Amino acid sequence: MSKDLKKIFFSPEIASSLGLEEAIILSLIESFKLNEESLFKKLNFLSQEKIKNALSKLLVLELIEKLNSEFVLKNSIRANLKKENNDNDLKLKVHNDVLTQAKSL
Numbered sequence: 001m002s003k004d005l006k007k008i009f010f011s012p013e014i015a016s017s018l019g020l021e022e023a024i025i026l027s028l029i030e031s032f033k034l035n036e037e038s039l040f041k042k043l044n045f046l047s048q049e050k051i052k053n054a055l056s057k058l059l060v061l062e063l064i065e066k067l068n069s070e071f072v073l074k075n076s077i078r079a080n081l082k083k084e085n086n087d088n089d090l091k092l093k094v095h096n097d098v099l100t101q102a103k104s105l
Contacts, residue, residue, distance in 0.1 A: 008042075018061075021046060021054035025071075026063060033070040 008024055015023035028034060028042060039051055055071065058064045064071050 018057070019054065021050050022058055025051065025054050026058060029058075029064055029071050030073060033072055035069045035071070039071070 008027065010020075010023040010027040012023075014026060018026075024043065024046075025039065028039065032038075034042070036051075036055070039055070040048055043051055055064070058071075059066070062074050065074050066072075
């Protein structure tokens, strides 16, 4: 994620398999620990209902978890992130995990 918080980057592969809102939220949660209110503020161009639905989907798919009112990547994904040193490999590893889980639906 860029240091410019006005820009949001997400994976087209995740967007095509999970949905646009889910890809955006997953990307933000990958970069920051955010609570629901923070997500509403950062994603003010999306309705709160769409954000809540996307969060529910990501929670059901066990891609994220809620810890102390903040959303974070699930432990299995975080463990894979720590193993990778190269930033590009890091992003690909997360995407592959997400795609694998999405295809299992």
